[in-house]
Amino acid sequence: MILAIHNLCTAFPGPNGLILAANQVNLQLRSGVTLGLLGESGSGKSITCRSIVGLVPKPGEILNGEIEFEGRSLRRLDSQGWRKVRGSKIGMIFQDPMSALNPTHKIGNQIAEVLTTKLGIPRRKAVTEAIALLTKVGIASPSRHFHSYPHELSGGMRQRVLIACAIAAKPRLLIADEPTTALDVTVQAQILRLLIDLKVEIDMAMILISHDFGVVAQYCDEVAVMYAGCVVEYGSVVDIFENPLHPYTKALLRSIPKLTGHEDRGLLPIKGQPPDLGQLPTGCPFAPRCDRAGSACSNVDMSLSGANDAHLSACPF
Numbered sequence: 001m002i003l004a005i006h007n008l009c010t011a012f013p014g015p016n017g018l019i020l021a022a023n024q025v026n027l028q029l030r031s032g033v034t035l036g037l038l039g040e041s042g043s044g045k046s047i048t049c050r051s052i053v054g055l056v057p058k059p060g061e062i063l064n065g066e067i068e069f070e071g072r073s074l075r076r077l078d079s080q081g082w083r084k085v086r087g088s089k090i091g092m093i094f095q096d097p098m099s100a101l102n103p104t105h106k107i108g109n110q111i112a113e114v115l116t117t118k119l120g121i122p123r124r125k126a127v128t129e130a131i132a133l134l135t136k137v138g139i140a141s142p143s144r145h146f147h148s149y150p151h152e153l154s155g156g157m158r159q160r161v162l163i164a165c166a167i168a169a170k171p172r173l174l175i176a177d178e179p180t181t182a183l184d185v186t187v188q189a190q191i192l193r194l195l196i197d198l199k200v201e202i203d204m205a206m207i208l209i210s211h212d213f214g215v216v217a218q219y220c221d222e223v224a225v226m227y228a229g230c231v232v233e234y235g236s237v238v239d240i241f242e243n244p245l246h247p248y249t250k251a252l253l254r255s256i257p258k259l260t261g262h263e264d265r266g267l268l269p270i271k272g273q274p275p276d277l278g279q280l281p282t283g284c285p286f287a288p289r290c291d292r293a294g295s296a297c298s299n300v301d302m303s304l305s306g307a308n309d310a311h312l313s314a315c316p317f
């Protein structure tokens, strides 16, 4: 087990009290596995991952829970401890590639800096390795592009540079938060393929955040579905897509278009509004939108259970 999250609660202050962006999240990740985090906008995917690496934006904070990485608690790290983990043992690619690169530094130097600061590699060697990394992530003419500035690159190339920075120190875990949302479909497929190839080559675990079912189905081994800060279902990619247990996962699957097969049942959008995290009902947050909801749903505690440990749901009914 490389990562184990127990009862993570991360909150922001809201007008009517705390907003739980991550609500008793439990997740486990084995080495070499790609876990997809799926859920609509605002469901807590990014905040869960930011909690792992201690980068919850203020005024948000972790209220409760335990995060174990390679058997060590990350919550008790001091800033020096974080420097040894972040960017070295855990690589990160966050949403918004434009702001993640420094616009005033050559891209090659940004990669080389990861190698000098995180691995203590001497500058000359770091430059050579940075060029090798540019090659690895598919940047043509790497020696020339070493000297490019971020604005001189296309969106896809910038994303490749971010990937090079994230994997430079050969992390054990890579967190990729919607790494391809800003890119067109062809480039998106190339970048995701690259991430998976690198994952295998470096033998790292990966958390891939997406709200795209197709991306998760194609590139992930396991899936956690989030709704209103809670993980509502967890299972293998086959379990989730072929035998979904939670009504929210089922509703999500009914709401996406299918190009294959001859099912002519049309699309069924999920009824009701996305949840207001500041005004959730007691019990299951999905109940107001659930076809099968009954009075017992207000007593559901959202803990995951299932007939086997590999496929779990927060809905007991």
Ligand SMILES: Nc1ncnc2c1ncn2[C@@H]1O[C@H](COP(=O)(O)OP(=O)(O)OP(=O)(O)O)[C@@H](O)[C@H]1O
Pocket: 012, 019, 020, 021, 039, 040, 041, 042, 043, 044, 045, 046, 047, 048, 057, 058, 059, 060, 211, 277
């Ligand atoms: N900087 C912030 N200040 C206040 N509240 C925040 C902030 N960031 C997130 N939140 C709250 O946390 C919730 C979860 O946010 P998060 O960014 O994790 O969603 P997400 O699932 O990553 O959505 P998206 O798919 O749009 O990226 C939001 O609905 C919001 O209520």
Ligand SMILES: [Mg+2]
Pocket: 045, 046, 047, 095, 177
């Ligand atoms: Mg997000």
